[in-house]
Amino acid sequence: xxxxxxxxxxxxxxxxxxxxxxxxxxxxxxxxxxxxxxxxxxxxxxxxxxxxxxxxxxxxxxxxxxxxxxxxxxxxxxxxxxxxxxxxxxxxxxxxxxxxxxxxxxxxxxxxxxxxxxxxxxxxxxxxxxxxxxxxxxxxxxxxxxxxxxxxxxxxxxxxxxx
Amino acid sequence: xxxxxxxxxxxxxxxxxxxxxxxxxxxxxxxxxxxxxxxxxxxxxxxxxxxxxxxxxxxxxxxxxxxxxxxxxxxxxxxxxxxxxxxxxxxxxxxxxxxxxxxxxxxxxxxxxxxxxxxxxxxxxxxxxxxxxxxxxxxxxxxxxxxxxxxxxxxxxxxxxxxxxxxxxxxxxxxxxxxxxxxxxxxxxxxxxxxxxxxxxxxxxxxxxxxxxxxxxxxxxxxxxxxxxxxxxxxxxxxxxxxxxxxxxxxxxxxxxxxxxxxxxxxxxxxxxxxxxxxxxxxxxxxxxxxxxxxxxxxxxxxxxxxxxxxxxxxxxxxxxxxxxxxxxxxxxxxxxxxxxxxxxxxxxxx
Ligand SMILES: [Zn+2]
Ligand SMILES: [Zn+2]
Numbered sequence: 001x002x003x004x005x006x007x008x009x010x011x012x013x014x015x016x017x018x019x020x021x022x023x024x025x026x027x028x029x030x031x032x033x034x035x036x037x038x039x040x041x042x043x044x045x046x047x048x049x050x051x052x053x054x055x056x057x058x059x060x061x062x063x064x065x066x067x068x069x070x071x072x073x074x075x076x077x078x079x080x081x082x083x084x085x086x087x088x089x090x091x092x093x094x095x096x097x098x099x100x101x102x103x104x105x106x107x108x109x110x111x112x113x114x115x116x117x118x119x120x121x122x123x124x125x126x127x128x129x130x131x132x133x134x135x136x137x138x139x140x141x142x143x144x145x146x147x148x149x150x151x152x153x154x155x156x157x158x159x160x161x162x163x
Numbered sequence: 164x165x166x167x168x169x170x171x172x173x174x175x176x177x178x179x180x181x182x183x184x185x186x187x188x189x190x191x192x193x194x195x196x197x198x199x200x201x202x203x204x205x206x207x208x209x210x211x212x213x214x215x216x217x218x219x220x221x222x223x224x225x226x227x228x229x230x231x232x233x234x235x236x237x238x239x240x241x242x243x244x245x246x247x248x249x250x251x252x253x254x255x256x257x258x259x260x261x262x263x264x265x266x267x268x269x270x271x272x273x274x275x276x277x278x279x280x281x282x283x284x285x286x287x288x289x290x291x292x293x294x295x296x297x298x299x300x301x302x303x304x305x306x307x308x309x310x311x312x313x314x315x316x317x318x319x320x321x322x323x324x325x326x327x328x329x330x331x332x333x334x335x336x337x338x339x340x341x342x343x344x345x346x347x348x349x350x351x352x353x354x355x356x357x358x359x360x361x362x363x364x365x366x367x368x369x370x371x372x373x374x375x376x377x378x379x380x381x382x383x384x385x386x387x388x389x390x391x392x393x394x395x396x397x398x399x400x401x402x403x404x405x406x407x408x409x410x411x412x413x414x415x416x417x418x419x420x421x422x423x424x425x426x427x428x429x430x431x432x433x434x435x436x437x438x439x440x441x442x443x444x445x446x447x448x449x450x451x452x453x454x455x456x457x458x459x460x461x462x463x464x465x466x467x468x469x470x471x472x473x474x475x476x477x478x479x480x481x482x483x484x485x486x487x488x489x490x491x492x493x494x495x496x497x498x499x500x501x502x503x504x505x506x507x508x509x510x511x512x513x514x
Contacts, residue, residue, distance in 0.1 A: 036358070036361075037354040037357075037358070072202070073202045073203075073206040074206065075205070075206055083205065084328060085203065085205045085282070085327045085328055086203055086205070086327055086328070086329065087202055087203055087205050087206035088201075088202040088203055088206055089197065089199065089203070089317035089319070089325040092319055092322055092325055092329075092332070093319075099329060102329065103322075103329050103332065103390065106329060106330045107330075107332075107333070107388050107389065107390040107391060108364055108387070108388045108391070109391075110333075110388065110390045110391025110392070111321075111390065111391070112321055112322075112390070112391060113319075113320075113321060113322055113323025113324075113332075113333045113334070113390060113391070114333075114391055114392060114393050115323065115333065115334045115336075115392070115393035115394050115395075116304065116307075116334060116393070116394055117318065117323070118311050118315075118316050118318050119308065119311065132217055132218060132221060136214055136217075140210070
């Protein structure tokens, strides 16, 4: 087994022959160095997971953070740490204290959005789409025999349809 | 439109006629958006997921109703057809392989694809041939404006557009250019350029091919940062800093090859042509490596046996799913290599 010629630490797993004017040159590199030099053996590692695992080692109140749970989607911080994906938009606020340093690391030190924003946050809803949603909710309410919710939904549907 | 109708043509991004197309194969921008009031897909029940798919599909169809867009319900698309959509860059591999309600809406010329229920509720992309940074951005931003009137996006005053993964939060924008850098590869300077790209906080990926390996001479550069820099700034980084350098290096390397090693250069090109004309079995990786040499030869004016249009058709049609769709059979790896070699011979030798 040969040693990586670049970092001189890891075992070389990639062996390259470059044909140059002055003759052939062989290079033995480890996976990581080969990747860094552009001879990518694998897709680049998912950056967020690397950041997450580094972060976990450094956070002092890790137990406390891991137990944080979003009341809207039931996502826990521990679960996010394992999967790398959040559960709902509220998580950005629920986990803010833990997320912020992590985002800054992933985002080149930035922590404030700059750029496009929705022009019409108060835009009138598309009623056709609203109707689809309400009808579906109605079906589900009837299915679970929640007649109070069903009545309310039926009123909402009527009010849109008679508009 | 049916998926099979895609087979007879190439998407706009493979026309190879765009600006700087000797080096820039295509420009792509992708925006991630989520609908407020719904969980991200990680925490969406299958009912919620169905509801979202329905909602988004109807919203998209209403927004683009005067155009002839197609909507494909991915759960009803066969495996080979899903793979074909991946090869055409209309959906991600992840989207092809995921489970649960999901879909994609595609514009007639395939420049715009809107993925529904991918990692985010909406992943919208515009892809065009050559260097068309402003064009893809304007196109996708316009569609974003249309959809924004129909959905209330999850948006936070400080963090911008909220995405399932915090690495996409903010603009939710990923701008990529796919580059053909055969001369930098041949002159062993590619590593230098890719390292410089990484120093500019760009992600570098190899492209095409059956596996995940960076195959040959094609590289995709994309921005890593989505928070804190406006879309226009990212675009202008590409326009005025990143691309001029890379294009200049590749051009210099090509000129050096022509000047110092013309025989070696022609040998590469014509050997590749010989192999493609005669091979009886060939992998997609090897095909790509040889097509890359032909492409360079065409752009350097040293190879005129085929035109760019034919070359691009070969790029697309020799990929596994396209190949199998054309032969009409599902083929194992080895049979595929034989079929691929046959297809290429037929095209090149006009058999
Ligand atoms: Zn190494
Ligand atoms: Zn949540």
